[in-house]
Amino acid sequence: MTESSFDAHKPPPRELLDDCVHCGFCLPTCPTYQLWGEEMDSPRGRIYLMDLAQRGEIGLEGAFTQHIDACLGCMACVTSCPSGVQYDRLLEATRPQIERNVPRSRSDRLFRDAIFALFPYRRRLRVAAVFGLAYQKLRLERLAQRVLPPRLRATQALLPSVRLREAFASLPRRVPASGERRRRVAMLSGCVQDVFFHEVNAAAQRVLAAEGCEVLTPRRQGCCGALGLHAGREEHAVRNAKRTIETFEKLAVDNVVVNVAGCGSSMKEYGALLDDDPAWADRAADFSAKVRDITELLAELEPRAQRKPINAKVAYHDACHLGHAQGVREQPRAVLRTIPGLELLELPEAEICCGSAGIYNLIQPEPAAELGERKARNIRSVKPDLLVTANPGCLLQIGRYLDGDVPLLHPVQLLDAAIEAPR
The missing domain is CATH 3.40.50 (Rossmann fold)
Structure with a gap:
């Protein structure tokens, strides 16, 4: 039997690969297939590539990495699949294989490393916000569009309007419930969310309190690991997942509330991420069971505030x-x-x-x-x-x-x- 091109650490499970019957129901919802009409840039095409790699018939370099990298990981195919194919688990098993086993070009590696050296760290983001404000005040956007390479042009174009008062603001550690308390919750404040969308966090605290929730927001919380999990950086995801669990499990709360979709998705997956670690598997599963998106939690409560x-x-x-x-x-x-x-x-x-x-x-x-x-x-x-x-x-x-x-x-x-x- 030909040896698999995947290493032995959590490769895409054979039983999940075999679930795909290649029916094509995913094609109309796949963004990259809609853009290019290329079979290998569809979910079933990428699953076919994973299957070939698992059998050792193709390597991970070249076309395999190109087509997996092109996937957004949006999971629209999961919603549309009539066979219940767990493409999310397949993708999150495949991307770490690429990150461990496929050398990237120097420029690609440095750019990705720079992202992970900045975005998961609130203090660094606040320093970046200062430079971002100067950049916006000097109106350098047009110059940047002419001289920067595509990736850096995209980065500067996505920079939100910087307000330093909000970027450096702190959230109250505890907001009491208005009236009779219905829930006691802890809130993830996030990284980019806390620095560039601080007003969303503040609004979330107020709304939860108005609807009868006591809100705890731990000051020392850090990155939840979502960026790493979705980009195949398993070590980053595991490290930050464990730290997040340690931070929040100390609090006697009914739920952990998240107002960032990507963070909430990852935090609900901690049980799967750490299921091979006997010291963390149960703790992770218990934590994930408490996680709610803020709209999910509010929908569970009968509206109280007028x-x-x-x-x-x-x-x-x-x-x-x-x-x-x-x-x-x-x-x-x-x-x-x-x-x-x-x-x-x-x-x-x-x-x-x-x-x-x-x-x-x-x-x-x-x-x-x-x-x-x-x-x-x-x-x-x-x-x-x-x-x-x-x-x-x-x-x-x-x-x-x-x-x-x-x-x-x-x-x-x-x-x-x-x-x-x-x-």
């Missing part, structure tokens, strides 16, 4: 790691419908990713740009007054291609405005 009307047409964009990966679709819509006067609009091609996908829009800027423009066209087509979505990467990516045409908010910000929670 809402004032917001008369607006609001388009809701399903963040892939909320809708496809977590299966949280109706809950955000149900929560938004508790706001009087609000008309919720559905988007054409709602299942197609906006092109953000963790670090995808940084390392694959050209297809990410095509998907961003496609998403912006679909949003404009329904003529909304504003758009809401539950992930900072989506807010940055869609905001870039809407170019100010439509205001963007996290759902909890809209709910906060309707509740008029005390500030």
Whole structure:
């Protein structure tokens, strides 16, 4: 028997590879297949490549890595598959194999290393925010578009409007419940979320408190490991998962609340990530069972706080790691419908990713740009007054291609405005 091209550490399981019957139901929802029409850039094509590598018939370098790298990991195929193929588990088993066994070019390696040296660290992000503000004040964007290579052009184009007061602000460690306490929860504040979207975290604390939740936000929490998990950097994901579990399991809470779709998806997968570690498997599974997206938690609670009307047409964009990966679709819509006067609009091609996908829009800027423009066209087509979505990467990516045409908010910000929670 030919030796597998995968190493022995958690290769894609044979039983999951065999689940795919190559029916093609995934093709209409796969962003890269929609862009290029290339079989090997579809989910079933990538599973075929994994199968060949597992049998030792192809190596991991060259075309194999190219087609796996091109995948956004949006998991739309998981939602659309009638056979229940767990492409998410297959992809998250395959990407670490590439990172361990395939040498990358020097420029590619350095760029990826730079991402992981910056984004998971709030202190470094705050320093970057200072330079970002200077960059924006000096209006260097046009110059950068002319002289920077594509990846760095994409990076600077995604830089949000920097407000140093928010970038350096701290969240209260404890916010008491308004009225009778219904839940005691701990909140992940995130990395990019806490520095560049601090107002979302603040709104989340206020809304949860208004709905009867005591909110604890540990000061010493760090990166949850989501970027590493989705990019195949298993060591980074495991290290940060363990630290996150240690931080939150000390707190006697009912739930751990997340307002970032990508982070929530990863935290719900800690049980699978650490299932081969006897010292952590049960702790990880117990932790993951407590994790809730904020809209998921709010949908579990009967609305208590009074809402004032917001008369607006609001388009809701399903963040892939909320809708496809977590299966949280109706809950955000149900929560938004508790706001009087609000008309919720559905988007054409709602299942197609906006092109953000963790670090995808940084390392694959050209297809990410095509998907961003496609998403912006679909949003404009329904003529909304504003758009809401539950992930900072989506807010940055869609905001870039809407170019100010439509205001963007996290759902909890809209709910906060309707509740008029005390500030």
